[in-house]
Structures are given as C-alpha cells and as structure tokens.
Amino acid sequence: MSSCDTCVVRNRAICSGLNDGEIGALNTLGRRRNVVAGEPLIWEDDDSLLVANVIEGVLKLTTSTEDGREQIVGVAYPSDFIGRPFGQTSSASVVALTDARVCVFSRNDFDRFAREHPGLEHKLLERTLAELDRTRSWMMLLGRKNASEKIATFLLEMSERLAESGCAPVLGPAKRFTLPFSRQQVADVLGLTIETVSRQFTKLKNDGVVELPTRRDVEIVDRPALVAMAG
C-alpha cells in the first residue's frame, strides 16, 4: 500500500497523470516531509537537490539582493510543484509560511523518472505554463500598479487561492480567510514597505471595504469596491 493512495492531492498534483503502477514506482523515490512554519526547504542559488509536491500548507518562493532586499516571486499551495527540475541551480528560496507537508524527491531521481513518463512531464508542463501566466500578471502589478491597487488585487487573489485549497467543491472566492502572510511578507509580495501595507489595510478598514478581526484574518465586506480598486 503506497502512501500515495491516501494522498489528498493525488488527483490534483502532477501525479494525477499516472496510473497505479507508475504511482507505485514514483512512491519509492519520494518521501513525506513535514516543514514547520518559517523553515526553509530550498536555498536560492543552491545546487537544486530536491523537488517536491505540496500536500498541505503554504510556502513562499523568494529571491533576494545581496543587500537583503527580498521579493516573494511565488506562493505554493497544496498540489503545487516546487523546485527546479532539469537545471543546475534553483533561482528562488523556498520557505514554509505555515506548517506544511510536502512529498520530496531528489532532483536526479525525479528528472530520470519524468523523462521516462511523458504523462508526468505533460502535467508538469501545463502547471509550469499556468504558473508563468500567473507570474506575468503579477509583473503587471509590480510594474504598473500603485499601492491601493496592489493591496486590492492581492486580497482578491488571496480570497480565490485560499478557497481552492479546501476539499469542498469550489463555491467561488472566500469571503473570509486567514492570510498565510505577515505584514512584512505581504510587503515582500507586492514590492512595498510594511508601513505602506499597514496604512492601506487601515484605509480599507476605515472605508468599510474589509474587516480585520485579527492581524491575519480578513473579511471582504464590499467585494465590488475591491474589484474596482484593483484596476
């Protein structure tokens, strides 16, 4: 009995293209690993030794300048694939934002297996193309949107991404959700400072667009306003 049989992302992750025999073979290469919030999984510019599927939790992908500025370049949710197959080094660090569970493979093992299983490579390709689309739309945000547009866009994306990861059938975007980000991390996603993020959150609250019951919880009160602000 392989652990993949009970995997909650079995039908959503790139593994979904594999039959039972293939899953069994892949299972012998991978292993489960728990990562606590704040713990790194992959280092930027490291020899990229491992790749992984996210089973549970949220992780951030970041790049940094030498002088310590950080930019979050991606966020991985359950069923997402992380790491850099077919390349020598990773271009981003991966750090858990929440306690997370991942299914890790050595890069070499994964590369070899993938080359022998076109169905897996195809799933990975579709996922990578979708991620590239998302990343490009984020470039628009970083390059051309002002602070309030960035915050509005961010909250709308969060309400969608966090709704998807639930097991229940998708009922549209979540009205209320818990951010997996600190204020600083929100700033690192949006290319802003923590103070600007804080001020924008306060403004949205004062304007009655959102409620912020705790530091991490968000309730969208006036979604149309948020959509209008997102630009």
Next chain:
Amino acid sequence: MSSCDTCVVRNRAICSGLNDGEIGALNTLGRRRNVVAGEPLIWEDDDSLLVANVIEGVLKLTTSTEDGREQIVGVAYPSDFIGRPFGQTSSASVVALTDARVCVFSRNDFDRFAREHPGLEHKLLERTLAELDRTRSWMMLLGRKNASEKIATFLLEMSERLAESGCAPVLGPAKRFTLPFSRQQVADVLGLTIETVSRQFTKLKNDGVVELPTRRDVEIVDRPALVAMAG
C-alpha cells in the same frame, strides 16, 4: 526538402529534439510568416489560436490594464517559443519590435503534435522553466529596485541577450549593441515612465558609463560600474 532543413534556429529551438522524420511531419503543420516591426501576432485575452517559434527578430509580450497602462512581461528572441499551448486564452499580447520572421502553428495542431512527441514537450518544458526563472528574477527588479538599478540591470541583460542571438560563437556579452526598444518600451519593461528612463540614460552618459551614439545604439564603456549599479 522541408524548409526546416535550412532553418537557422533548427538546432536551438524546441525542434532540436526531433529527428528528420518528425521534423518533416511538424513542417507540414507550420508555415513561415514575416511580421513587420510594430505588427501584432497575438492579442491578449484572445482565443489563443496560434503558437510560434521565433526565427529572426525580436518581439515583445505585454499585458495591459483597462486604462491603458502597459507592462512588457517578456521579450522573445530567435529560437524562443511564443504563445500559450494547452490553454484557452493567451495572457499576453505579442507584438514585433523589429521586423521578424516566425514559424507559426495553429494551437490545436501544435498541441496534438506535442502530445504525440514527448521529446518536443520536454524541450518546451525546459524552455518554459528557464523563462519562468528569468521572469521571477525580473519580478525582483520590478518590485525592489530603484530606477538606476533597473536601467543598469536592463543594459547588462540586453548586452547578453543580444550577443546570444548572433551566429558567431558566443564571445561573452556585447560591448556595443542596438536596442530593439524605444524609450517608451524600455519604460514598459522596467515599470518606469519615459522621462525617468531618459534622465537615467543621460546620467549614465554624463558619468561616462555608457555612450549613446544614436537613440538606439548603446556602447558600454564602464561595465564594472554598471554591474555595481545593478544591485
């Protein structure tokens, strides 16, 4: 005799994974097309009807907001692949910056052919992963760098990308090159305004870091200074 036989990017584009028979089959699906500078090839949010390989020239990938702000999210050089296979719509418009020659396929034809030829999909996967890496490092630039860092990074990247596309063995980055971008387009790449770009160029010239013999030509005089500025 297929036109692929004489294709200058035959050994660099995703086609390089195919044998002669496969190339012949692919050749029957595609056709050459010339695009003049300024002419669009793919519209954003359009039903993505075609994909293509760039043979010659440079094209921009852009996304826009409703109110007309534009962000260049990618640049395609010879041997690069453009378009969005395995998806309904394209997330970016593609417009030629210079006169260009491309090898176009209907998306459906290409999708079908790719699924039957894992070697091609693998090449496309490697290319997409590399493009994602590049895009992510550009996010760092957009989110966290100031105007002079952006300009310096841009010029260094240009000197590398434009050197690669030549036929001669790569001799390292070009010292002198012709920008395929207008000032406005440079601004659209970097998330700046045309005025800020112009001022930064003037400053680099006055500081003796670059020379600007014409509007489009750049000669890097003091590369170390540029590297130091890039952050």
Next chain:
DNA sequence: CGGGTGCTTGACAGCTCTCAACTAGAGTGG
C-alpha cells in the same frame, strides 16, 4: 526647408519610503 515623431529637459507635485515613536497582542514567569 518644414513637419512630425521621438526624445530630452525642467519645474513641480505627490506617492511611497525612511526613520522614529507608540500600541497591541502573544507568550512567559512569578
């Protein structure tokens, strides 16, 4: 030579960053 486009330069405003002080909340130990 004149017109047009693209680029440069200047003056100024405004947004976001920086620096600093303060507050709220979570965790700890008495």
Next chain:
DNA sequence: CCACTCTAGTTGAGAGCTGTCAAGCACCCG
C-alpha cells in the same frame, strides 16, 4: 491571574524619488 517582555503592527512627520505636465530639442522624412 497579573505584570513583564518581546515581537508585530500601527501611526506620524518629513524627505526623496519618481511621476506628471509642459516646453523645447533633435532627428528622420518628405
């Protein structure tokens, strides 16, 4: 249970960078 500490977040004042608006310049083309 409460005081204490520590961190995360908020708020304020001011500066600086980049954007905006406007004018002028330079190059390309007929």
